[in-house]
Amino acid sequence: MDLSSLVACHECDLLHQVEVLPHGAAARCTRCGAVLYRETRNSLDRSLALAVAGLILFVLTNAYPLLGLKLEGNVKHATLITGVEELYAQGWPELALVVLLTSAVIPLAYLIGMISILLPLKVNRIPSYLPRVFRFVRRLQPWGMMEVFMLGILVSMVKLAKMATIVPGLSLYCFAVLIFIIAGSISSLDPRVVWERIPWAPAGKDPGSRGNVAVGAAGSGVAAHGPPPTGLLSCHDCGLLSEVHGSGDHLHARCPRCGAALHRRKPNSIARTWALLVSAVILYIPANVLPIMKVTSFGNAQSDTIMSGVIYFIESGSWYLALLIFFASIVVPVLKIIVLSYLLISVQRRSRWRPADRTRLYRITEAVGRWSMVDVYVVTLMVALVELGALATIEAGPGAVFFSAVVVLTMFAAMSFDPRLIWDAMESRHD
Numbered sequence: 001m002d003l004s005s006l007v008a009c010h011e012c013d014l015l016h017q018v019e020v021l022p023h024g025a026a027a028r029c030t031r032c033g034a035v036l037y038r039e040t041r042n043s044l045d046r047s048l049a050l051a052v053a054g055l056i057l058f059v060l061t062n063a064y065p066l067l068g069l070k071l072e073g074n075v076k077h078a079t080l081i082t083g084v085e086e087l088y089a090q091g092w093p094e095l096a097l098v099v100l101l102t103s104a105v106i107p108l109a110y111l112i113g114m115i116s117i118l119l120p121l122k123v124n125r126i127p128s129y130l131p132r133v134f135r136f137v138r139r140l141q142p143w144g145m146m147e148v149f150m151l152g153i154l155v156s157m158v159k160l161a162k163m164a165t166i167v168p169g170l171s172l173y174c175f176a177v178l179i180f181i182i183a184g185s186i187s188s189l190d191p192r193v194v195w196e197r198i199p200w201a202p203a204g205k206d207p208g209s210r211g212n213v214a215v216g217a218a219g220s221g222v223a224a225h226g227p228p229p230t231g232l233l234s235c236h237d238c239g240l241l242s243e244v245h246g247s248g249d250h251l252h253a254r255c256p257r258c259g260a261a262l263h264r265r266k267p268n269s270i271a272r273t274w275a276l277l278v279s280a281v282i283l284y285i286p287a288n289v290l291p292i293m294k295v296t297s298f299g300n301a302q303s304d305t306i307m308s309g310v311i312y313f314i315e316s317g318s319w320y321l322a323l324l325i326f327f328a329s330i331v332v333p334v335l336k337i338i339v340l341s342y343l344l345i346s347v348q349r350r351s352r353w354r355p356a357d358r359t360r361l362y363r364i365t366e367a368v369g370r371w372s373m374v375d376v377y378v379v380t381l382m383v384a385l386v387e388l389g390a391l392a393t394i395e396a397g398p399g400a401v402f403f404s405a406v407v408v409l410t411m412f413a414a415m416s417f418d419p420r421l422i423w424d425a426m427e428s429r430h431d
Contacts, residue, residue, distance in 0.1 A: 006241055008234035009034055011359055012423045032359040032423075043190040048118035050185035055111045057178040061171045062104070067153070068167030069160060069385040076385055079171065080104060083380035090383070092396050098404045099380050102373065107144040107182060113137035114185060121197055131198055131258040134191075135237045141186065142411070145373055147179050152377025155321055159378070160385060162316065195238045200257040233262045266418040270344055276413035277340055283402045283409065284333060291397035293379050295386075305399060306330065306375060329375040329403070332368055336410050339365045340417060350425040358422050366414040372407045376400055 007018050009029040021027055021039035028035055040046075065077040081104060087096035117134050120127050153175075157166050233244050235255035244253045244262055253262040266272075291303035304312070306329045313322035339361055346358060379400045386394040 007036055007239060008241060009036060010234070010236060010239070011363070011419045012355075013234070013420045014423075032356050032419075034359070034363070037192050038190055040188055040190045043188060043193045044118055044121055047114065047185050047189040048122060050181050050188060051111050051114040051118065054178055054181040054185060055108075055115065057174050057181060058108055058111060060174040061178055064171040064174070065169035066171040066175065067157070067169055067381070067385060069164050070167055071164035075167070077167075077169065078381070078384040080175070083384035086383045087380060087396055090395050092401055095376070095380075095396060095401045095404055098408065099376065102143055102145040103149045103377070106140050107146050107178075110137055110140055110144055110182070111185075113140070114189075117194065121194065126198060130194075131238070134194055135258055135260060138191070138237070142370065142415075144182070145370055145377075146175070146182065148371055148373050149377045150176060150179055151324075151371075152374045152381060155325070155374065155378050156381040156385070158318055158321055159313075160382070163386070192239070195240070195257065198257055200240075233264060235260055235262060236266075265420060265424075266416065269416055269418040269421060270348065272416040273340060273344055273413050276409050276416060277337055277344075280333075280406050280409040280413065281337060284337070284406050287399055287402035287406050288330075290399035290402065292375065292399035292403065293382060293397050294395045296393045296395075303397060306403065309375070309378075325375060325378075328371050332372050333406055333410060336365050336369050336414070340410075340413055343417065343422070347421045347424075352425050355422050355426055359419050362414075362417065362419045362422070369407065369411050369414055372410075373404070376404045376407070 005018050006015050008015050009032060011034040012029060012032040014029055014031045016027075016029065016036060018037075019027070021037075023039055023041045026035050026038045062080050064079070066080055066082075068075055068077045081100065084096045084100045084104075087093075087099065113133055114137060117130055117137065120130065153172070160166055232241060233253070234241050235258060237260040238255060238258040240255055240257045242253075242255060242262060254260065255262055288306055291305055292309070293304050295302045295304065306325070310322045310326045310330075313319070313325065343358060343362055346353070379396050382394045383396050
């Protein structure tokens, strides 16, 4: 079988004929609507330039104060990691680690990883580490949440403005630009361009052979060919189609191009997703009942939960922020749990009802879950800035730890669910 011009949809497993697109266009699956690939002009050059600019801005962002809080002559400055240090000092190392990873370490790892990949490609070199690093970088991408952190900064500034004077630092402007730089680097990169530069060889061919890499030729879209036949698997990391002998979900086979494990479906997808969802449901109760922060002002202590924070913004007239926090911290986690539970039940019952709509529902659920971290970042910034001795102090509460765990667990649950299972009931074969 000639696999050189075929690509399988990563969400429904439908095979398509690959064709070259006009610049800026995207090819979508004819069955579920998922984006198969995009055509981006000067993909490697633009992504490399943006990654280098992003690394410079990242250094500047961490070299200067992010925000300052001025209250009765006392000024408290905070950098990007000041909140992490305060969380650790207050006895919440788990929460400090989550904030540090998602707001600083992972974005930095992404920038360094992209430069280490794109720079050798620019000089026509293919280092041996490239497939592994590129896989790692792409898997890290959803966990970098600098744009969510920026939203947390804006919410914190509105809340603290009623308490004291906010002094924006140089780092804040660098941080805002950095968000757009990273987003531009991600959107500019066409992963196919990187994968197609990597030489590989299936069994029986020379190591320098490019084998059956899916390369576009001409046209403006894709034509459907049906589901892959038995023994033909698509790598979920690099998209390469490979012929694998054996059956079942545990084939112990690896992609010859990127080295990722090959499976017809994600192993134990249903069981793993249920386990993560049940854990998230259990932790969601203390996340909403216990306080997420404790405010002490002039000797008076007050504990705030997620809902009391929403009520505070409503009473202060900031109804738009109240709506934002309510949606991100209450509605999104609940809906994500409900939607994933429904998808799991429908898959287990082999439902054939509106599979395209269920796939889109999964796609949306996977995309919005990370925005629930905004409340955790608000707590981090409040803890970092409001440390003014007897005047005012804010401490993180146990609710913030439980809530961050809920966000992380629901994100892992969405990643462990295999949307291709939705379409298995539509196929005539059930291997």
